[in-house]
Amino acid sequence: MRKLTIPEEEYMLPGHTACLGCGATIAMRYVLKALGKNTILSIPACCWAVIPGVYPRRTLQVPLLYTAFEVTGAAISGIREALNAMGKEDVNVVGFAGDGGTADIGLQALSGAAERGHNIFYIMYDNEAYMNTGIQRSGSTPMGAWTTTTPGGKRRMYKWEPKKSVAEIMVAHHIPYVATVTIAYPEDLIAKIKRAKEIKGPKFIQILSPCPTGWRYSPDKTVEISRLAVQTNMFPLYEVVKGTYRITVKPKNPKPIKEYLRLQGRFRHLTDEEIERIQKQVDENWKELLKKEKCTNEE
Amino acid sequence: MINLPEEPTPIAKVPSTENKTGGWRTFRPVINYEKCIRCYICWKFCPEPAIEFDSPDAFPAPKPALAKFDTVKINYDYCKGCGICANECPVKAIDMVLEETEED
Numbered sequence: 001m002r003k004l005t006i007p008e009e010e011y012m013l014p015g016h017t018a019c020l021g022c023g024a025t026i027a028m029r030y031v032l033k034a035l036g037k038n039t040i041l042s043i044p045a046c047c048w049a050v051i052p053g054v055y056p057r058r059t060l061q062v063p064l065l066y067t068a069f070e071v072t073g074a075a076i077s078g079i080r081e082a083l084n085a086m087g088k089e090d091v092n093v094v095g096f097a098g099d100g101g102t103a104d105i106g107l108q109a110l111s112g113a114a115e116r117g118h119n120i121f122y123i124m125y126d127n128e129a130y131m132n133t134g135i136q137r138s139g140s141t142p143m144g145a146w147t148t149t150t151p152g153g154k155r156r157m158y159k160w161e162p163k164k165s166v167a168e169i170m171v172a173h174h175i176p177y178v179a180t181v182t183i184a185y186p187e188d189l190i191a192k193i194k195r196a197k198e199i200k201g202p203k204f205i206q207i208l209s210p211c212p213t214g215w216r217y218s219p220d221k222t223v224e225i226s227r228l229a230v231q232t233n234m235f236p237l238y239e240v241v242k243g244t245y246r247i248t249v250k251p252k253n254p255k256p257i258k259e260y261l262r263l264q265g266r267f268r269h270l271t272d273e274e275i276e277r278i279q280k281q282v283d284e285n286w287k288e289l290l291k292k293e294k295c296t297n298e299e
Numbered sequence: 300m301i302n303l304p305e306e307p308t309p310i311a312k313v314p315s316t317e318n319k320t321g322g323w324r325t326f327r328p329v330i331n332y333e334k335c336i337r338c339y340i341c342w343k344f345c346p347e348p349a350i351e352f353d354s355p356d357a358f359p360a361p362k363p364a365l366a367k368f369d370t371v372k373i374n375y376d377y378c379k380g381c382g383i384c385a386n387e388c389p390v391k392a393i394d395m396v397l398e399e400t401e402e403d
Contacts, residue, residue, distance in 0.1 A: 001355070001368055002337075002339060002368060002369045003339070010348060013315050013316050014315070014316060014320070014347040014348060014374065014377035015314075015315035015317065015318040015320055015377055016315050016347075017315075017320070020323065020379045020381035021381035021382070021383055022346050025347075026346045029348060052315060053315050053318055056312055057311055057315045057318065058314060058315060183344075186343060218382075220381060220383050220395075221386065222383055223344050224386060224387075
């Protein structure tokens with residue numbers, strides 16, 4: 001006998017070639033647990049393009065189609081319509097892309113797929129840089145972070161622009177379901193995907209999945225860091241169902257952002273004033289989200 | 300009539316379980332069954348997944364109330380030794396022990 005809080009079925013085999021403590025593999029494991037066997041995935045160039053291993057190895061128990069970097073949205077639209085033409089409307093079609101393939105390179109294909117209103121899932125696993133090619137800055141890299149293309153130096157050329165909020169961009173497409181989740185809250189993640197499964201139309205889910213290699217921390221801290229991202233309000237967990245916001249995890253006493261930043265080597269260079277600036281930005285974003293939740297739940 | 304090749308695109312068919320990633324490990328997680336409360340949090344967060352279930356009587360239970368629950372064991376063929384299980388364990392029942400080669 002065992003008491004489990006998440007489904008027991010495994011659709012991911014061990015022996016894949018992800019780094020130690022990879023957040024993206026945990027994300028994939030939960031996503032497949034929630035969706036089940038009746039699923040087709042499409043993956044562009046990203047970490048997950050190399051995780052299954054060198055050809056002819058496979059690590060997933062579901063079909064997986066590799067596509068070019070910028071076409072995930074188009075590829076899953078095509079798979080969906082082909083399946084519909086064959087009368088297989090009950091198959092889940094999922095695009096599983098990294099933050100570079102979503103926030104920067106794949107944004108136009110994603111926007112097109114969302115606008116056309118196909119019945120698809122688009123899952124963005126957000127490790128906040130182009131990790132697969134060697135930690136280059138992406139639109140989703142947070143403020144103040146070191147990457148190999150924002151290396152710092154005397155002129156402190158770190159990434160000072162705020163993180164692009166792809167979830168809000170998708171809300172602006174008026175699609176029926178948008179959610180943010182993270183791997184430290186698997187029950188929340190699986191509940192949200194199961195809820196999305198019941199909804200027809202494009203669904204967008206953003207998963208914060210920490211990367212020990214790129215974020216410069218010891219691999220055993222992956223889950224701890226993703227939990228801290230929520231507890232410090234750095235990455236709030238919420239869902240938007242037909243335009244109505246609901247924050248699913250509200251930390252009672254949010255921890256100072258310093259606790260989250262100091263665990264990671266990519267933020268090691270930050271001075272106290274810079275941390276104060278990031279804290280201010282995080283507080284503003286949180287207030288804005290609370291306002292959105294309040295005003296969309298009125299009437 | 301168009302003649303398509305039997306496999307128009309390359310299809311990966313060999314399961315990755317052939318690839319024993321246990322050799323990547325520097326630290327080996329060792330479960331202390333006298334402390335383990337069988338909460339399965341290690342199983343939940345394992346990125347491989349390399350944590351498997353075993354029968355309830357495979358190891359003695361620390362408390363009689365836990366004896367009916369399944370135990371967990373680590374599959375050292377695949378465990379890469381990231382240490383997430385040891386870090387997340389609520390009773391600190393997993394120790395990370397430095398791997399040693401057979402000659403040592």
